[in-house]
Amino acid sequence: MLLIIFLYCSVGLISLIFFLIYWKLVRPQKYYYDTFRNQKIPCEPFVPLIGQIPEIRCASENDATMDYRLKLIEKHGNVFVTGFGPSIKLNVNEPDMLADIFGRSHAQDYGKPNLTEKFFQPLIGVHNLLISQGEEHERARKMLNPAFHFVKLQGMISIMIEQTRKAIDELLISKTNEKSIDLQVELNALTLNIITSSAFGQSFDSITDAKQNLCQTFIELSEAIIYRTLRGVNLIPIVSQLPFWYKNMVEKNSKKLANFVDQIISDRRSDRSKSLSSNEDILDLLLSAVDTQGKSFTNEEIKDQALTFVLAGHETTGNLMTWCMFILMTNENVFKACQNEIDRIFPNGIEPTYEHLNELVVCEAVLYETLRLYPPASFIARKCLREHYIGSENHRQIYIPKGAEILVNTYALHRRKEFWSNPDEFDYTRWIRDPLTGRKPKLTHPFCYLPFAAGPRNCIGQNFALLEAKVILAMFVQRCHFELEPGQKIVPDLRITIHAKYGLRAKVTKRL
Numbered sequence: 001m002l003l004i005i006f007l008y009c010s011v012g013l014i015s016l017i018f019f020l021i022y023w024k025l026v027r028p029q030k031y032y033y034d035t036f037r038n039q040k041i042p043c044e045p046f047v048p049l050i051g052q053i054p055e056i057r058c059a060s061e062n063d064a065t066m067d068y069r070l071k072l073i074e075k076h077g078n079v080f081v082t083g084f085g086p087s088i089k090l091n092v093n094e095p096d097m098l099a100d101i102f103g104r105s106h107a108q109d110y111g112k113p114n115l116t117e118k119f120f121q122p123l124i125g126v127h128n129l130l131i132s133q134g135e136e137h138e139r140a141r142k143m144l145n146p147a148f149h150f151v152k153l154q155g156m157i158s159i160m161i162e163q164t165r166k167a168i169d170e171l172l173i174s175k176t177n178e179k180s181i182d183l184q185v186e187l188n189a190l191t192l193n194i195i196t197s198s199a200f201g202q203s204f205d206s207i208t209d210a211k212q213n214l215c216q217t218f219i220e221l222s223e224a225i226i227y228r229t230l231r232g233v234n235l236i237p238i239v240s241q242l243p244f245w246y247k248n249m250v251e252k253n254s255k256k257l258a259n260f261v262d263q264i265i266s267d268r269r270s271d272r273s274k275s276l277s278s279n280e281d282i283l284d285l286l287l288s289a290v291d292t293q294g295k296s297f298t299n300e301e302i303k304d305q306a307l308t309f310v311l312a313g314h315e316t317t318g319n320l321m322t323w324c325m326f327i328l329m330t331n332e333n334v335f336k337a338c339q340n341e342i343d344r345i346f347p348n349g350i351e352p353t354y355e356h357l358n359e360l361v362v363c364e365a366v367l368y369e370t371l372r373l374y375p376p377a378s379f380i381a382r383k384c385l386r387e388h389y390i391g392s393e394n395h396r397q398i399y400i401p402k403g404a405e406i407l408v409n410t411y412a413l414h415r416r417k418e419f420w421s422n423p424d425e426f427d428y429t430r431w432i433r434d435p436l437t438g439r440k441p442k443l444t445h446p447f448c449y450l451p452f453a454a455g456p457r458n459c460i461g462q463n464f465a466l467l468e469a470k471v472i473l474a475m476f477v478q479r480c481h482f483e484l485e486p487g488q489k490i491v492p493d494l495r496i497t498i499h500a501k502y503g504l505r506a507k508v509t510k511r512l
């Protein structure tokens, strides 16, 4: 009798679990899929709970992550539907429609998808610019915008120069005997040093092994989170709580990161550390920022915001510089153009200054063109908060229901032949400013180039990043000679940002 009751209960429980999975995950997935398919939008096959994760993993294993996405566009056009785990994505690479999504008309109708929060929360918490929504985001953005004003950035140049100088010295002195180095590793370490020194000041140098620890913790956490995301673990709430798939490692490292930043904040509050820049650094600005009611950030907000700047501000710029170095080593004419300009503006090895960095017209164009062909944040995701239509009535309109998720592939958008002449060619001259007016050439469409996204949630750190990139480019080209190691595979791949999957090995020696 007991056995029969047990059997009935088990069958009942299993049926309930299946029903809940269907109701909570499959039914909404099917709703969004059908809503788009009924509007005659091309779709990849509907696969409940999994979507196209197996194809994405297979492409990644075959070094074809970005090619797989380009082929989907070849197959379906610039608007189509895919699935990632239980979430349906409307892929949009049509600038007119992107203007509706990111521009004034509907920007307020979009927030971040749930996956963004699940993905980043163990690394940076939830009270930060990248994840927060609505009023919390608006308040924080207003409080933090002044931190990236050009006057504040000028003060941070000394940190950028100092860290770049140290990195080059170390490369030239201690690593010249090695056959070659992985420039991607070195450049990511450099941008991590720059942003952490700008965000945390002296403490970062005084806490024993802080750099090594933070670097290692960030890397381990990112790897574990990517592993879990690619297997759909983060996408299903019950599954994500199970103690498997590096769950313990994620928890342990999140705690370590939080304790580390707590110590840095307490050091600064009690004057045991100060800014490394000639001005206030990011931590000073976080501590002193107040909203319109005169309220400051809480300790938790300061921690989450500071970690967000470290996360958002190092791999992006590190990978921009990696691709830029790849271009310089494979395009003699681009390298020479940069070198001539740098030698003219900073003769006899003098170090960059803010005013003179503005004169780097060719270097700036090279960076913009690198951001076009290798946009570090190649996928931008949004979630619709209020139903509406995108597109124009005369052409094509699409109904976007509340809760629908949009995915923009800037890697593909920046290569569309309708908006770029010779789209696959690296041509920095398309970005050269007018020598008389100093204005950049006009884009063929204001939403065909989105390396820093657009609208109220665009990149708050873009001026910081471009300044930093110019400092690194100028000082490396001024002092070093680079040689790409022959025979290596250079494959763009997606982790959090687009990186070189097998690194970028090169021999770096002192320039003669």
Ligand code: HEM
Residues within 6 Å of the ligand: 129, 130, 131, 141, 195, 308, 309, 312, 313, 314, 316, 317, 320, 375, 376, 377, 380, 381, 450, 451, 452, 453, 456, 457, 458, 459, 460, 461, 462, 464, 465
């Ligand atoms: C080449 C370097 C960089 C690129 C390509 C880049 C790109 C982007 C993109 C595309 C977004 C929008 C993401 C989204 O909406 O999902 C973004 C947001 C953000 N970025 Fe950057 N970024 C770079 C450097 C930086 C730096 C150096 C910092 C900090 C110092 C930074 C801080 C942020 C923050 C805090 C956000 C969230 C802004 C908000 O939602 O209000 N980024 N970035």
